[in-house]
Amino acid sequence: GVLLMHPSLVSANPMRITAGEECNEDSHPWLVLLTTESGTMCGATLLNQDWVLTAAHCYEREKIWLSFGVHNREQRRGDEQVREAVGTFCYPDIPSTTNSSCPSFTLDRGDDIMLIKLNAPVTYNEHIAPLALPDHAAPLGTECNIIGWGETELIVGSASDVPLCASISTKENQFCQDVYQRNITDDMICAGVLEGGPDACRGDSGGPLLCGGQLQGLVSFGGYPCGEPMVPGVYTKIVKYRKWIQSHML
Known part of the structure; x- marks a missing residue:
């Protein structure tokens, strides 16, 4: 069947990489761990010191925490940072939108994208750095x-x-x-x-x-x-x- 990775639509948390290998610890400074009070877990990407990009279906009404510089979730190194979401914006929200349109998200609508504003900027270090937006689409077969x-x-x-x-x-x-x-x-x-x-x-x-x-x-x-x-x-x-x-x- 189709896996809709929204927490309320599946019996467990949203979508784990199968047949994968452990990533190099120093190779993913832009990778963000998103967690919520209800136990939802998602991935996300750091775009700059204040903003993170993830999927709209990861939205929760309760608190959303973003953890930066994480490799092993159970054994922290000490240089990780945690922030809270203060703004959640889903397409086609405009910058002046004060209330997020994310709660109404359905996968049928598409546009599975959400921007998260952090409550305080992150500080870049060896394990925390942003990833640039793409300037062109990836060709087929990439x-x-x-x-x-x-x-x-x-x-x-x-x-x-x-x-x-x-x-x-x-x-x-x-x-x-x-x-x-x-x-x-x-x-x-x-x-x-x-x-x-x-x-x-x-x-x-x-x-x-x-x-x-x-x-x-x-x-x-x-x-x-x-x-x-x-x-x-x-x-x-x-x-x-x-x-x-x-x-x-x-």
Whole structure:
């Protein structure tokens, strides 16, 4: 079935990278761990000292915490930083929006993207640094990387202590459209490994799809069980929202 990685739609947390390997500890300074009071876990990406990008379906009405510089969730190094969300903006909110439109988010609508304003700027260090927005779309067939702390097994709550990295490639959107029997728009990226294996899973939602070192996508939805053959995942295409993102960050 289709895995809608919204906490209320699945029996466990949102989408863990299957068939991944532990990422190099120094290779992901822009990776952010998003957690909430109810136990939702998502990935996110640091854009600058005040702003983080993630998926709209990671929104919760309660407090949202953002942890920076994290590698092992259970064994902290000491240079990590934690902030709280003071603003959550979902497309097509305008910068003057005071109340977020995120609560009304449904996956049918698409636009699975959310900007989070931090309560205080983060301080960059060896393990905390931003990632630039993409200046062009990734061509079809591009090798990309996914990264996250999500589930690795079909065991509910089998989230990983360390972020896992896996390599997948972009596919024709029509392929995902046929698999999911729904409209996969050009605001989305279809990506995976058709033989099965590497895939995002619950807990990886909102995390980055990196192609050629550029932040091209956000984990949105996929099949469940994760990593099934011929079932690529669907990612929000960031380049389509670049102007909207920049208008908020000014």
